[in-house]
Amino acid sequence: MSDIGHNSVNGDHLRAFVERIEKMESDKRVIADDIKDVYAEAKSTGFDAKMIRKIVAMRRVDEAKRKEDEAILELYLAALGME
Amino acid sequence: MSDIGHNSVNGDHLRAFVERIEKMESDKRVIADDIKDVYAEAKSTGFDAKMIRKIVAMRRVDEAKRKEDEAILELYLAALGME
Amino acid sequence: MSDIGHNSVNGDHLRAFVERIEKMESDKRVIADDIKDVYAEAKSTGFDAKMIRKIVAMRRVDEAKRKEDEAILELYLAALGME
Amino acid sequence: MSDIGHNSVNGDHLRAFVERIEKMESDKRVIADDIKDVYAEAKSTGFDAKMIRKIVAMRRVDEAKRKEDEAILELYLAALGME
DNA sequence: TCAGATAAAATCGCGC
DNA sequence: GCGCGATTTTATCTGA
Numbered sequence: 001m002s003d004i005g006h007n008s009v010n011g012d013h014l015r016a017f018v019e020r021i022e023k024m025e026s027d028k029r030v031i032a033d034d035i036k037d038v039y040a041e042a043k044s045t046g047f048d049a050k051m052i053r054k055i056v057a058m059r060r061v062d063e064a065k066r067k068e069d070e071a072i073l074e075l076y077l078a079a080l081g082m083e
Numbered sequence: 084m085s086d087i088g089h090n091s092v093n094g095d096h097l098r099a100f101v102e103r104i105e106k107m108e109s110d111k112r113v114i115a116d117d118i119k120d121v122y123a124e125a126k127s128t129g130f131d132a133k134m135i136r137k138i139v140a141m142r143r144v145d146e147a148k149r150k151e152d153e154a155i156l157e158l159y160l161a162a163l164g165m166e
Numbered sequence: 167m168s169d170i171g172h173n174s175v176n177g178d179h180l181r182a183f184v185e186r187i188e189k190m191e192s193d194k195r196v197i198a199d200d201i202k203d204v205y206a207e208a209k210s211t212g213f214d215a216k217m218i219r220k221i222v223a224m225r226r227v228d229e230a231k232r233k234e235d236e237a238i239l240e241l242y243l244a245a246l247g248m249e
Numbered sequence: 250m251s252d253i254g255h256n257s258v259n260g261d262h263l264r265a266f267v268e269r270i271e272k273m274e275s276d277k278r279v280i281a282d283d284i285k286d287v288y289a290e291a292k293s294t295g296f297d298a299k300m301i302r303k304i305v306a307m308r309r310v311d312e313a314k315r316k317e318d319e320a321i322l323e324l325y326l327a328a329l330g331m332e
Numbered sequence: 333t334c335a336g337a338t339a340a341a342a343t344c345g346c347g348c
Numbered sequence: 349g350c351g352c353g354a355t356t357t358t359a360t361c362t363g364a
Contacts, residue, residue: 014135017125021139024118031111032338035104042100052097053340056104119363133364134245137238140336144227144234151227155220162217180301183291187284187305194280201273202344208266215345218263219355222270281357302359334364341358348350 039049077083126132209215288298326332 013128014130014138017121017128017130017135018138018142020121021118021135022142024114024121025139028111028114028118031107031114035107035111038100038103038107045096045100047097047100050341052100052104055097055101056108059101059105115362122363131245134241136336136364137241141234141238144231148227148231151224155224158217158220162214179294180291180296180304183287183294183296183301184304184308186287187301188308190280190284190287191305191309194277194284197273197277197280201270201277204266204269204273205345211262213263213266218266218270221263221267222274223355225267225271299359335362336364337360337362339358339360341356343356344354345352346354347352 039052042052043049074083122132122135125135205215205218208218288301291301292298323332
């Protein structure tokens with residue numbers, strides 16, 4: 001009986017994790033759909049969706065580079081005892 | 084000058100689209116990170132993350148099947164003039 | 167000269183891979199075209215191509231579900247030390 | 250009864266189409282998997298799979314261009330009454 | 333390294 | 349005949 005009780009608790013716990021994840025994945029999917037909608041809206045406004053994708057991708061790379069540069073600067077400053 | 088004005092408007096419009104998309108992608112990334120955290124939490128609670136992933140995947144397929152069945156039923160009914 | 171020889175060998179090897187892949191892609195395209203022909207034939211026989219596509223899609227999902235169920239059963243059994 | 254017979258025939262016919270398509274899709278999938286295997290083999294031989302993909306894609310474009318050029322030539326010849 | 337998920341691109345069939 | 353939406357396919361990326 002304690003085994004049964006133990007498994008129930010585990011089962012409830014597992015179920016909770018699964019449901020939390022499913023909820024979050026659902027939210028994520030909603031946002032992904034919204035992004036698609038925005039691309040469609042941009043397209044219907046006369047913009048080329050593919051071009052916007054390129055711009056977004058470029059800025060993503062730039063942002064990554066900016067963070068990288070910042071991290072290196074931190075490193076230099078730390079090495080110089082200036083943090 | 085009117086061209087410049089026109090392009091500014093277009094530029095502002097484009098910028099607005101890009102920024103909206105970037106905001107949404109950022110939100111999406113936050114959720115993805117949260118999901119990762121939940122898996123980590125489940126793992127630290129003693130669950131096998133791989134099994135949870137499998138369960139979530141299985142339920143995703145179940146849901147896809149449900150939707151597919153529903154869609155084909157609609158199609159059948161429509162074909163039979165019963166919609 | 168040995169470099170040239172080396173590169174030639176690599177080149178021949180690369181060429182062989184590329185040509186194998188191209189042959190296979192060509193075969194694949196032939197099948198894709200054949201599938202299109204079958205849909206056209208079905209349509210000309212009075213069937214609704216859309217419905218056939220739906221049926222095929224539905225059966226594909228069924229198959230995916232069957233495999234997924236099997237996979238998770240394996241995982242359960244393994245987790246229970248019953249493999 | 251004739252209706253039943255008619256529908257059976259239709260059913261058999263439909264089933265035949267579905268099965269033919271499924272068989273072909275299966276064949277197609279096998280080839281797709283084989284292609285993946287070849288890429289994996291090339292990779293294990295020391296080639297960069299991404300580069301091979303680029304080469305294959307480039308040659309695909311070249312081939313399309315060659316056919317296009319050929320078609321245009323045909324057109325010219327036909328216009329000149331030289332076919 | 334490997335699969336599995338996601339994003340991006342290409343393709344196709346349908347409607348107008 | 350052509351764009352448009354939907355599906356399929358390809359490519360990239362992430363996480364085990």
